Amino acid sequence: MNIEIIKEKRKSIILKVLSCEKAVLKVPLHISDKRVNEFIKSKTRWLDRVARKMEEKQEFSCSFDFNNFIYLHGKKIDRKNNLIEHFDEMSEAQKSKAIKEFYLSHFDYLINLTKEISEGSNLKYKDIKPLNSVRIWGSYNVNGCIKLNWKLLVLPENLVKYVICHELCHSKYMNHKPIFWREVQRICPNCKELRKELENYSFLLNSNL
Numbered sequence: 001m002n003i004e005i006i007k008e009k010r011k012s013i014i015l016k017v018l019s020c021e022k023a024v025l026k027v028p029l030h031i032s033d034k035r036v037n038e039f040i041k042s043k044t045r046w047l048d049r050v051a052r053k054m055e056e057k058q059e060f061s062c063s064f065d066f067n068n069f070i071y072l073h074g075k076k077i078d079r080k081n082n083l084i085e086h087f088d089e090m091s092e093a094q095k096s097k098a099i100k101e102f103y104l105s106h107f108d109y110l111i112n113l114t115k116e117i118s119e120g121s122n123l124k125y126k127d128i129k130p131l132n133s134v135r136i137w138g139s140y141n142v143n144g145c146i147k148l149n150w151k152l153l154v155l156p157e158n159l160v161k162y163v164i165c166h167e168l169c170h171s172k173y174m175n176h177k178p179i180f181w182r183e184v185q186r187i188c189p190n191c192k193e194l195r196k197e198l199e200n201y202s203f204l205l206n207s208n209l
């Protein structure tokens with residue numbers, strides 16, 4: 001791991017991992033080299049852990065070929081050109097529009113799954129809409145409207161179910177306090193593992209499919 005050390009006017013030490021090979025350490029101007037070295041030494045194991053995690057995530061995202069294929073419900077289904085008419089002849093803007101339209105044509109799957117989970121758990125919602133976000137998978141507002149990111153259609157069903165359970169639990173608690181997580185666990189007992197697994201897919205949120 002290559003650590004860039006920046007001395008600047010500040011009171012505390014900040015260590016930030018930028019990639020699996022690079023980190024930045026920001027330290028106060030008059031700190032001694034000894035103190036800096038001690039600090040780095042104390043963080044070695046943490047740095048290794050974070051770097052390893054980043055590497056795994058990178059490997060996972062590289063296992064998808066979004067340039068040529070379309071993925072649905074966790075499976076590679078077919079070449080884009082076979083599924084979307086004249087795909088190869090489109091401009092980049094037309095391509096991303098066509099891909100989004102393809103996924104939105106499958107949005108009923110998310111509507112039905114939400115209905116099923118809501119009925120089984122007795123957690124209510126009033127309306128459901130597609131969400132276009134590069135940050136979040138879903139949301140639930142005070143009016144009972146649940147919004148689900150259309151990119152959820154790429155994910156395996158167990159992860160989609162977790163996101164829906166999570167959002168539906170906001171019908172009871174509009175926060176992420178322990179009482180909220182207990183409710184999530186009630187209807188989705190393996191939510192902790194699923195949440196971790198979902199992390200692997202976070203690269204999708206701000207990438208082109």
Ligand SMILES: [Zn+2]
Pocket residue numbers: 166167170175176
């Ligand atoms: Zn939430």
